[in-house]
Amino acid sequence: MFKQFYRQDKPAFWLLAVIGGIVFLIPLANLIFPENSPLHVSAYTISIIGKYLCFALLGLSLDLVWGYCGILALGQGAFFALGGYAMGMYLMRQIGNRGVYGNALLPDFMVFLNWQELPWYWYGFDQFWFAALMVIAVPGLLAYVFGWLAFRSRVTGVYLSIITQALTYALLLAFFRNEMGFGGNNGLTDFKELLGFNIQSSAVRAWLLVMSGVTLILAFLTSRWIINSKLGRVVTAIRDQEMRVRFIGYRVELFKLWIFVFAAVLAGLAGALYVPQVGIINPSEFSPLNSLEIVIWVAIGGRGTLLGGIIGAVLVNYAKTLLTGWLPEVWLFFLGAAFIVVTVLLPDGLYGLWLRRVKGAQS
Numbered sequence: 001m002f003k004q005f006y007r008q009d010k011p012a013f014w015l016l017a018v019i020g021g022i023v024f025l026i027p028l029a030n031l032i033f034p035e036n037s038p039l040h041v042s043a044y045t046i047s048i049i050g051k052y053l054c055f056a057l058l059g060l061s062l063d064l065v066w067g068y069c070g071i072l073a074l075g076q077g078a079f080f081a082l083g084g085y086a087m088g089m090y091l092m093r094q095i096g097n098r099g100v101y102g103n104a105l106l107p108d109f110m111v112f113l114n115w116q117e118l119p120w121y122w123y124g125f126d127q128f129w130f131a132a133l134m135v136i137a138v139p140g141l142l143a144y145v146f147g148w149l150a151f152r153s154r155v156t157g158v159y160l161s162i163i164t165q166a167l168t169y170a171l172l173l174a175f176f177r178n179e180m181g182f183g184g185n186n187g188l189t190d191f192k193e194l195l196g197f198n199i200q201s202s203a204v205r206a207w208l209l210v211m212s213g214v215t216l217i218l219a220f221l222t223s224r225w226i227i228n229s230k231l232g233r234v235v236t237a238i239r240d241q242e243m244r245v246r247f248i249g250y251r252v253e254l255f256k257l258w259i260f261v262f263a264a265v266l267a268g269l270a271g272a273l274y275v276p277q278v279g280i281i282n283p284s285e286f287s288p289l290n291s292l293e294i295v296i297w298v299a300i301g302g303r304g305t306l307l308g309g310i311i312g313a314v315l316v317n318y319a320k321t322l323l324t325g326w327l328p329e330v331w332l333f334f335l336g337a338a339f340i341v342v343t344v345l346l347p348d349g350l351y352g353l354w355l356r357r358v359k360g361a362q363s
Helices: 002-008 010-032 043-068 076-093 108-112 128-152 157-176 202-228 230-240 242-248 252-278 288-301 307-326 328-345 349-362
Strands: none
Touching: 010 043, 010 202, 010 307, 043 076, 043 202, 043 230, 043 252, 043 288, 043 307, 076 128, 076 157, 076 252, 076 288, 128 157, 128 252, 157 288, 202 230, 202 252, 230 242, 230 252, 242 252, 288 307, 288 328, 288 349, 307 328, 307 349
């Protein structure tokens, strides 16, 4: 099986091997070697790598709908944030009476705002299985309802992009309101435990890194299987010639809806893995600028390749980490310039450029 995978897609094989190596070796280096050892990996590095893996999963989700289905969705960050809020609500319920106000039932922000009882939509989030279900169900259900209405009405192109961005902005405004019961401007934070373990401990951070990497690998393999299946071939045909596919007899809106919902679920999983590693989720994650940045990741990496979304997400966020530490005021200019250069000179992204050079060297 591994030999066949290697022969069919060597770049994917090696990238997954690198991710697997990171998932296995980095946590061991953090847990086994003492802090004064040159082989020790700090908790900060663990968190940063975990964030990159979550962003890679998010970039992969957008590449599915944009690169293969031709839907430039500018609301992928909304599904990411909803998955993050679902996990954040679970983590808030685990604080119990260890909060500032010592209320075993109500989170601190609700006590501060004089809430008398827990809202109905917070029930069940004291159980991990329920929170995990909501991580999948909430983004998936929103994507299903939105996608059904949009695709059934044959909204396409720039109009669909604008509508997805409007959806994200509407959620941003809603979650900023204190009366919504999601922490308002401050969001959800001050987490204590995950499944009964201290969320700040090295072991938990290492396991979160492992789970992020494993989820990314499984999501990539599943996405690759979908793209290579009949469903994937129809979706790609819709991207290239939607009217012809519709004329043949396929219900185009159902194929679009399926891939749109699946990508939303992947984004929700990325958000759920991201929140316990950064320790906070607030309405800024719904910002339309975040969704635009995800588009830039995929464009720079190379859309329509799956690997491009992963590579672009990691490279752009690594550059962001460096530049915001050295010259924070330069970052946005750099990001805009990189997007323009890639769009004009490298329409297939960095991964597409590498593939052309490899084919050129072999010919």
